[in-house]
Amino acid sequence: MYSGFMSTSERLIEATRELLWERGYVGTSPKAIQQAAGAGQGSMYHHFSGKPDLALAAIRRTAEELGAAAEAVLSGEGTAYARIEAYLLRERDVLRGCPVGRLTMDPDVIADPVLRAPIDEVLGRLRARLAEVVQEGLDSGELSGPLDADDIAATVVATVQGGYVLARATGSRAPFDSAVRGLSSLLTPRTAAG
Numbered sequence: 001m002y003s004g005f006m007s008t009s010e011r012l013i014e015a016t017r018e019l020l021w022e023r024g025y026v027g028t029s030p031k032a033i034q035q036a037a038g039a040g041q042g043s044m045y046h047h048f049s050g051k052p053d054l055a056l057a058a059i060r061r062t063a064e065e066l067g068a069a070a071e072a073v074l075s076g077e078g079t080a081y082a083r084i085e086a087y088l089l090r091e092r093d094v095l096r097g098c099p100v101g102r103l104t105m106d107p108d109v110i111a112d113p114v115l116r117a118p119i120d121e122v123l124g125r126l127r128a129r130l131a132e133v134v135q136e137g138l139d140s141g142e143l144s145g146p147l148d149a150d151d152i153a154a155t156v157v158a159t160v161q162g163g164y165v166l167a168r169a170t171g172s173r174a175p176f177d178s179a180v181r182g183l184s185s186l187l188t189p190r191t192a193a194g
Contacts, residue, residue, distance in 0.1 A: 009047040011037040016058035021099045025055060025108040025115075052115070059115055062099045063122035074129050080137030081189050084130070084156060088180045094173040097164045104161075127153045142189045152187070159183045 006014070015036035019028040030051050034044055048054040073087045092098075100119055109115045130153035137143035159179050166175035 008037070008039050008043045012039055012044055012047060012054060013057050013061055015039075016054050017062050017099070020055065020058055020062075020106075020109075021096070021102055024102075024106045026106075028055070052112070055109075056115055056118075059103060059109070060118045062103070063118040066098070066100050067122045067125055070126050071129065074133050079142055079189075080133050080140070081142060081187060083133050084137075084187060085184055087130070088156065088160065088184060092164075092176075094164060094167045094176045095171070097168050098161060101161045101164055123157065127157055129153075130156050137189075143187065144189075156183065 012033060015033050016028065019032055019036060023032075028051075030041070030044060033039075033051075033054065034041060037044075044054070048057065069090070070087060073090055074083050076083055076086060078086070100122060103109050103119055109119070127150070131149040134143065134147065134149040134152045138147060138149060159182075163176035163179040166179065167173045169175075
């Protein structure tokens, strides 16, 4: 399943990431991780002290990837609106859901402050970065109206995460796409709209 060029610890982390996304924390057994990674029990416990330690490494990696993907779009070229729209429209496996968002619905992850910390951190950084981009648009006059940058950032994150939930519930990406279009139309700069 994984490249022969990956180290055993990398295969274990990647297998855990996939299984957490698909099955959640409780449904991800050490045996399933070992089978998916093609690693023995001894290898797993050589690299990680146990399932919580391995899960933390996997959650951190997932959070880092989400943060890096968002930053790549939000720090790209274009106006504030164009970068927010690019974030909303970036390619996603909508029906599979967000790997970080799915972790927020896992009671075992959320109940553990250590496992929850990378999720809190990445979502906080995402909201802060989006707020910076919105504020750029407000400062330049591109975005106008009674907009609060922090509120708009929270709305963008909520729209994406809620869109995933609606898409998964219906088995169709249409609700996700509709939510993104709706938010985009609400944020459209006056010059572009009129």
